[in-house]
Amino acid sequence: MIPYEEALSKVLEHTKLIDTERVFINQSLGRVLAEDVMADTDKPPFDNSAMDGYAVRYEDIKDASQEKPVKLKVLGEIPAGEETAYKMEKGTAVKIFTGAPIPEGADTVIPFELTQEENHYILIKEPLKLGSNVRRKGEEIKEGEVVLKAGTLIRPYEMGIMASVNRVVVSVYRKPRVAVLATGDEIKDVGEPIEKLSQIRSSNSYVLFAQILRSGGEPHYLGIVKDNEEEIGKFLKHIDYYDVFITTGGVSMGGKDYVQHLVKEYGIDVKFHRVRIKPAKPVLFGTYKDRGLFFGLPGNPVSCTMAFDLLVHPALLKMSGRKDYIPKVFKAILKEDFIRRDAERREFVRAFVSFDGEKAYCSYSHKTQSHMLTSYIDMNAYMVVYEGIKEIKKGSLVDVIMFP
Numbered sequence: 557m558i559p560y561e562e563a564l565s566k567v568l569e570h571t572k573l574i575d576t577e578r579v580f581i582n583q584s585l586g587r588v589l590a591e592d593v594m595a596d597t598d599k600p601p602f603d604n605s606a607m608d609g610y611a612v613r614y615e616d617i618k619d620a621s622q623e624k625p626v627k628l629k630v631l632g633e634i635p636a637g638e639e640t641a642y643k644m645e646k647g648t649a650v651k652i653f654t655g656a657p658i659p660e661g662a663d664t665v666i667p668f669e670l671t672q673e674e675n676h677y678i679l680i681k682e683p684l685k686l687g688s689n690v691r692r693k694g695e696e697i698k699e700g701e702v703v704l705k706a707g708t709l710i711r712p713y714e715m716g717i718m719a720s721v722n723r724v725v726v727s728v729y730r731k732p733r734v735a736v737l738a739t740g741d742e743i744k745d746v747g748e749p750i751e752k753l754s755q756i757r758s759s760n761s762y763v764l765f766a767q768i769l770r771s772g773g774e775p776h777y778l779g780i781v782k783d784n785e786e787e788i789g790k791f792l793k794h795i796d797y798y799d800v801f802i803t804t805g806g807v808s809m810g811g812k813d814y815v816q817h818l819v820k821e822y823g824i825d826v827k828f829h830r831v832r833i834k835p836a837k838p839v840l841f842g843t844y845k846d847r848g849l850f851f852g853l854p855g856n857p858v859s860c861t862m863a864f865d866l867l868v869h870p871a872l873l874k875m876s877g878r879k880d881y882i883p884k885v886f887k888a889i890l891k892e893d894f895i896r897r898d899a900e901r902r903e904f905v906r907a908f909v910s911f912d913g914e915k916a917y918c919s920y921s922h923k924t925q926s927h928m929l930t931s932y933i934d935m936n937a938y939m940v941v942y943e944g945i946k947e948i949k950k951g952s953l954v955d956v957i958m959f960p
């Protein structure tokens with residue numbers, strides 16, 4: 557049995573960056589840019605007003621005061637989207653709206669609130685700084701400048717930035733194709749008739765499907781296969797099509813746990829089998845072809861789910877070009893005592909982390925066993941109980957990892 561860090565670094569060591577594809581920007585959310593995105597023009601493309609008000613010449617208004625108001629003649633108005641033919645001379649102002657181009661000769665904008673208008677004239681009773689309320693051409697970005705670097709995660713903000721520089725198609729890392737195959741004679745899909753009390757619904761298939769989606773992958777649901785080498789082999793025959801292949805069940809010591817024998821037959825090079833973690837001890841990891849990743853996750857629902865979050869999720873992120881793929885560990889104050897009997901493995905207990913000002917607090921689910929998927933209800937993190945630790949007192953600092 558290897559420790560968790562070693563398992564994770566083995567997985568990441570074999571995780572290679574996936575190839576790229578071009579997508580329409582609306583399809584790019586959550587993907588990672590595989591190219592730099594450049595500005596097509598200066599931003600803003602022209603000097604324009606940041607307020608509804610009057611474009612003026614600073615020279616004219618710099619000495620305005622309550623006692624000596626400045627009076628300017630209003631030549632006309634410029635709405636946003638209009639070009640301007642006004643040429644401003646001494647003693648004049650032009651009514652202007654937010655986003656409209658600053659007329660030639662003007663350099664400052666006075667908001668309506670600071671003026672009084674009367675018969676095509678305005679009165680100004682206080683000065684403004686030179687350039688007030690003017691958004692300068694190119695002040696945000698210069699034409700040709702890299703606005704988004706390759707490697708950037710695309711969030712709604714970045715999508716907007718790409719639209720603002722008229723980039724409609726962009727190169728991103730492809731979504732990994734991830735197969736999910738549930739194994740087990742007793743496993744039934746949702747909706748299938750249950751003939752015997754000993755049969756179990758395949759919750760794992762659905763958790764995994766959603767986890768893959770959440771990790772930015774493309775889930776391929778392969779259904780359920782019996783504990784039968786030939787049947788499982790029919791799926792593994794096509795393993796090359798997938799970037800990642802996940803099975804659940806059949807990896808422990810049971811007589812029908814075929815996966816570990818089969819993997820060799822289908823070109824999977826096993827890198828580890830069994831990790832000193834609780835749950836998910838029997839997890840198996842291997843590689844195929846030059847870049848495929850194979851995960852044999854345990855059948856127990858919590859073991860399967862947790863092994864995905866802590867081993868598969870980081871790999872999917874890394875493969876997709878993400879830089880933040882290592883699970884972040886931080887400290888929280890334990891709100892109640894924790895005790896366990898067996899301290900051989902590092903345990904990842906489903907926990908709830910809450911924040912109060914600067915401090916984080918941690919409580920945990922008392923359903924600690926690996927068949928209880930309901931231990932995830934209302935929880936948002938894993939509390940890490942390290943090897944050799946049997947007891948943690950209320951008030952102690954514990955390590956926690958938020959769910960992805």
Ligand SMILES: Nc1nc2c(c(=O)[nH]1)N[C@H]1C(S)=C(S)[C@@H](COP(=O)(O)OP(=O)(O)OC[C@H]3O[C@@H](n4cnc5c(N)ncnc54)[C@H](O)[C@@H]3O)O[C@H]1N2
Pocket residue numbers: 738739740742743756757758759760761804805806807808809810813835836837838853854855856857859926927
């Ligand atoms: N003698 C030993 N027995 C077991 C060991 C061990 O070290 N020595 N390890 C235990 C641990 S830890 C785990 S975890 C399980 C993992 O076993 P498998 O991966 O071989 O899984 P199965 O035996 O096929 O199933 C275990 C359990 O999970 C249920 N299951 C399976 N598939 C699904 C599914 N798709 N959806 C929901 N539930 C599923 C299955 O019915 C079993 O109850 O092994 C221990 N045994």
Ligand code: MOO
Pocket residue numbers: 833834835836837838854856858859926927
């Ligand atoms: O490791 Mo198993 O996942 O403890 O139940």
